[in-house]
Amino acid sequence: MIFTKMHGLGNNYIIFNQLDDPDNVLEEREYPALSRKVSDVNFGIGSDGIILICASQMADFKMRIFNEDGSEAKNCGNGLRCVAKFVFDHMYATKPRFTIETLSGVVSVEVELDKKQFVQYVNVDMGEPKLLKGMIPMEGDPFVAAINEPHTFGEEEYFLTCVSMGNPHAIIFVDEVNAFPLEKVGPVIEHASLFPERVNVGIVQVKGRQEMDYRVWERGSGITMACGTGACAAVVAATMNEFLDKHVPITVHLPGGDLTVRWDQQGHVWKRGEATYICHGELEL
Numbered sequence: 001m002i003f004t005k006m007h008g009l010g011n012n013y014i015i016f017n018q019l020d021d022p023d024n025v026l027e028e029r030e031y032p033a034l035s036r037k038v039s040d041v042n043f044g045i046g047s048d049g050i051i052l053i054c055a056s057q058m059a060d061f062k063m064r065i066f067n068e069d070g071s072e073a074k075n076c077g078n079g080l081r082c083v084a085k086f087v088f089d090h091m092y093a094t095k096p097r098f099t100i101e102t103l104s105g106v107v108s109v110e111v112e113l114d115k116k117q118f119v120q121y122v123n124v125d126m127g128e129p130k131l132l133k134g135m136i137p138m139e140g141d142p143f144v145a146a147i148n149e150p151h152t153f154g155e156e157e158y159f160l161t162c163v164s165m166g167n168p169h170a171i172i173f174v175d176e177v178n179a180f181p182l183e184k185v186g187p188v189i190e191h192a193s194l195f196p197e198r199v200n201v202g203i204v205q206v207k208g209r210q211e212m213d214y215r216v217w218e219r220g221s222g223i224t225m226a227c228g229t230g231a232c233a234a235v236v237a238a239t240m241n242e243f244l245d246k247h248v249p250i251t252v253h254l255p256g257g258d259l260t261v262r263w264d265q266q267g268h269v270w271k272r273g274e275a276t277y278i279c280h281g282e283l284e285l
């Protein structure tokens with residue numbers, strides 16, 4: 001299988017292009033094992049998961065994403081930027097604006113080119129966040145949002161604000177992101193019965209009305225350098241808690257770099273950031 005390894009701010013995926021390469025199309029049941037295998041740094045390539053670029057019936061392209069543990073997610077913000085760069089640089093997309101289908105719906109993207117006419121930045125309309133518990137999904141009244149809601153996990157109580165950007169995120173506001181024991185707390189909340197489909201766990205330190213630090217424990221992948229849907233969820237959560245100015249670009253500092261996120265007056269969340277190639281190669285199965 002021919003692959004390309006790409007990253008969005010260090011959140012790295014092995015990309016398999018299925019648009020015109022039949023060798024990259026496997027039996028449906030084989031993708032979870034493929035993701036576990038290639039993500040393994042010792043026996044595979046090493047990554048946070050895999051992404052398939054497929055043909056779509058309803059959009060220009062389709063993205064599927066599997067986490068490191070083989071679970072399939074409905075959306076991936078950093079993955080969308082990688083896919084947008086790949087299809088434009090490889091001339092599958094011929095205009096700077098196009099659409100990508102995900103399991104959570106169709107998103108619009110717009111690419112910005114560098115001096116060599118390759119994609120450097122990608123703007124993504126990530127759509128409207130979902131706030132009601134039934135849509136996250138999480139236990140409790142399905143028609144109520146969880147905004148700074150106390151929950152106890154073992155001996156500890158955390159205040160969660162929950163947002164779905166097509167995939168579920170629980171956001172916790174802290175005084176110092178680097179002092180928070182995310183490797184310990186992340187898996188506990190990810191697997192808590194409160195979240196029937198598990199959850200991505202983000203911690204946020206608000207730095208000002210238009211700036212925040214954000215770290216993430218990703219469902220199915222653990223700690224990663226960045227999470228695009230998570231950065232969007234963090235901005236929505238901080239806005240719901242009235243920590244941020246509304247409708248303006250917010251700078252989100254992640255361990256792998258910065259994203260700009262804006263929750264606009266129409267209710268859509270926009271995300272702008274880079275996507276980068278790491279290498280291309282052939283995988284021995």
Ligand SMILES: N[C@@H](CCC[C@H](N)C(=O)O)C(=O)O
Pocket residue numbers: 011065067072073074075076077078079167168200218219220221224226227228229230
């Ligand atoms: N890194 C991604 C999100 C990948 C999926 C996530 N782990 C999930 O299971 O929901 C991003 O950039 O959004």
